[in-house]
Amino acid sequence: MRIDLHAHSTASDGTDTPAELVRNAAAAGLDVVALTDHDTTRGHAEAVAALPEGLTLVAGAELSCRLDGVSMHLLAYLFDPEEPELLAERELIRDDRVPRARSMVAKLQGLGVPVTWEQVARIAGDGSVGRPHVASALVELGVVGSVSEAFGGDWLADGGRVYVPKHETNPFDAIRLVKAAGGVTVLAHPAAAKRGRTVPEAAIAELATAGLDGIEVDHMEHEPATRARLRGLAAELGLLATGSSDYHGSRKTCVLGEYTTDPEVYGEITRRATGAFPVPGTGGA
Template identity: 50%
Template sequence: MRIDLHTHSNVSDGTQTPATLVAAAAAARLDVMALTDHDSTAGWAEALSAAKTHGVGLVPGMEISCKTARGVSVHLLCYLHDPLNAALLEEITKAKDARLSRAERMVERLSEDYPLNWDDVSAHVAPGATIGRPHIADALVAAGIVSDRNEAFANILTSHSRYFVSHYAPDPVLAVELVRAAGGVPVFAHPVASARGRVASPGTFHDMIDAGLLGLEVDHRDNPAQGREWLRTLARDNGLLTTGSSDYHGAGKPNLLGENVTAPEVLDLLVAAASGSEAYLP
């Protein structure tokens, strides 16, 4: 079986609708995929309908953007949680609202130096989507200011840029606790992706494990080889699941569906550990 547990649609910063994404997964000969849009479950229903049409298994999920007390970005994949859980939904809504105000402030700063306004960015955001820097990057590309998202993030949208604005994100330990309380399975996404910026300290890993972390996304293109070995050892020593995924974003990133996959026995354990919602596994 080919199982990819990390993909994004245009409900967050992917470039395909949930239905088109599922069709692409079928074309890539995936047996099972997870939809893990940033801070949103709005694509679940459409993805499920398409999964039934194409005969692709679907694990509904979400990717929660977190931040440690030291300002280190942590992404937490959340699978099969209750999408209506009040406590988790409140925290996610708070983060989404912060993302919106942050994007508006960044565009204000950018407009001082570039021919860019909020309408330009809004044109790249699907209705109800979780807005983020990738949408600003798409507007910069459309305006001819940069050639692609990678160039935008390497220069104009980097966290070291004068245009950058930080935003609220929950502490990863709190996020793990909320996911578990919502019946979901929390898995640390691309946890040693040092090329993206600072990575979490070993102490953060252990704090998250103590809070109920159940897995580590080990096989991901942004985790270096040495880091993957460290993650495998950490997982073995703490009884954690290890997953592999593409982090596919359509045309938004070079990542390909199924470039890393998860073992079927890991999927079985993940599904068995969840109680918030159900996977579709034809």
């Protein structure tokens, strides 16, 4: 059983539509895929409608959080998407994305980069605009060679020349909100140092005490030694250890199913969730 619990669509910063994502997941030989767009569940209905037979969809979202000045992401699975408090917080984060992206465009223009808001908005399409769309604009203009380069310290990384902060939820509050909505929480790519500062292990221990369910151990931005260390940390703290591709379509080099989650861990996630349930495909449109 092959399970990938972290993937994005055009509802946020992926390049596959939700329907294309589930079809590509089935073609990649996955049995389970989670749709975890940034701070939104807008792609879920389309994904469910297109679910191929034999593929199960886990509805989720990747929530933008910040702790002691460090940006971090919290994967939330199988929560009630209409729970009012969590919905209001997701909308607050999402609504702050447009002014933030406009400010990054203005900073780039101040550096002499001929990027425009219209270009970034075109790349984002109907998705929640974010740094990856600005990064793609820089690639289009030939300013950088890749999206990964755009996220380097010179440009869009935390503390970079054109970085602009956005509203981000305190992770302790996010865990509380997701739990109240019947969901399960997993700290995404906790040691992805190329993105900027990461939260210390002491903070992860505090999050575990507050109800965090797991950490994403197997991820393309974690070296083998890092994965081994995180797996040990998860065992020490009584946390679930997941694996995922963090698929973004053509925007990143990772592929669906590049890293996967153990079926027993997936089973525990589904047992803990009360806000929603995995959706088995019966042959989508």
